[in-house]
Amino acid sequence: MTRTMIIDPPNGQIPLQEWAIEKRQEIMANQDNLEHLDPRVKCLPAALPRGNLPVGYNSYQFMQVPGAVIILYEWNHHTRYIPLDDSSHVSSDIQLGMGDSRGHWEGDTLVVETTNFNRLTSLRGSTSNARLIERFRRVDAETIGYQFTVEDPDTWPQPWTAQVELTKNDEPLYEYACHEGNYGMLNLMLSARAEDRKQEATKSQ
Numbered sequence: 001m002t003r004t005m006i007i008d009p010p011n012g013q014i015p016l017q018e019w020a021i022e023k024r025q026e027i028m029a030n031q032d033n034l035e036h037l038d039p040r041v042k043c044l045p046a047a048l049p050r051g052n053l054p055v056g057y058n059s060y061q062f063m064q065v066p067g068a069v070i071i072l073y074e075w076n077h078h079t080r081y082i083p084l085d086d087s088s089h090v091s092s093d094i095q096l097g098m099g100d101s102r103g104h105w106e107g108d109t110l111v112v113e114t115t116n117f118n119r120l121t122s123l124r125g126s127t128s129n130a131r132l133i134e135r136f137r138r139v140d141a142e143t144i145g146y147q148f149t150v151e152d153p154d155t156w157p158q159p160w161t162a163q164v165e166l167t168k169n170d171e172p173l174y175e176y177a178c179h180e181g182n183y184g185m186l187n188l189m190l191s192a193r194a195e196d197r198k199q200e201a202t203k204s205q
Contacts, residue, residue, distance in 0.1 A: 001190050008161040015157050041185050043076065043178035059171050062144075069103055069110060071104075077176040082112055095128050110136040127154045142168045 006012045048056035061072040071080040082103040090100045099114035114132040135146045144166040151159035 005164065006160060006162045009158070014160050017155055017157060033130070037185060037188065040187070043182060053109060060171055061173055072173060074173045074176055076178055092116065095119070099132065108137060112136070126152045129154055
């Protein structure tokens with residue numbers, strides 16, 4: 001398992017606005033509520049920057065084509081298309097599950113800016129105004145140094161930055177079928193409703 005390290009703030013903790021702390025507590029206390037379920041349980045793109053972050057138990061494939069970089073994700077079988085043609089972001093009226101990415105090279109580092117995130121796949125209450133800056137740099141033949149900074153004044157009082165090393169492997173990308181084998185969401189809902197009925201029965205006695 002690759003571990004992500006928060007390097008700013010220095011205390012290693014993600015700063016949150018007071019309302020975002022309360023929202024997170026609400027979400028954690030209501031994990032059996034469909035609205036608060038992790039987007040990945042609902043087969044949606046994972047939240048910023050988790051869904052964009054190429055780490056985890058599964059594999060990712062980087063592809064360079066003329067004018068763009070493409071990242072294929074084994075998890076939920078998502079694809080990120082990152083233009084390198086200096087084009088502008090799409091209209092602010094358009095919000096996407098993994099956001100709208102635009103990249104450029106700074107020396108040997110690929111810098112990617114992503115905006116236009118959808119609130120349905122937000123991270124800890126982040127808004128559609130969130131902005132993600134990612135930096136990919138080839139450290140050696142086997143390693144890519146990855147760093148990202150997230151900013152959203154509506155959610156975090158200051159930007160925060162994390163980094164991780166991505167290690168090459170020779171494993172293939174496997175087909176990912178989410179809804180076909182997605183018993184997690186169904187079981188969570190069934191058990192929660194069973195608990196509701198149990199509490200109602202106790203009250204009526």
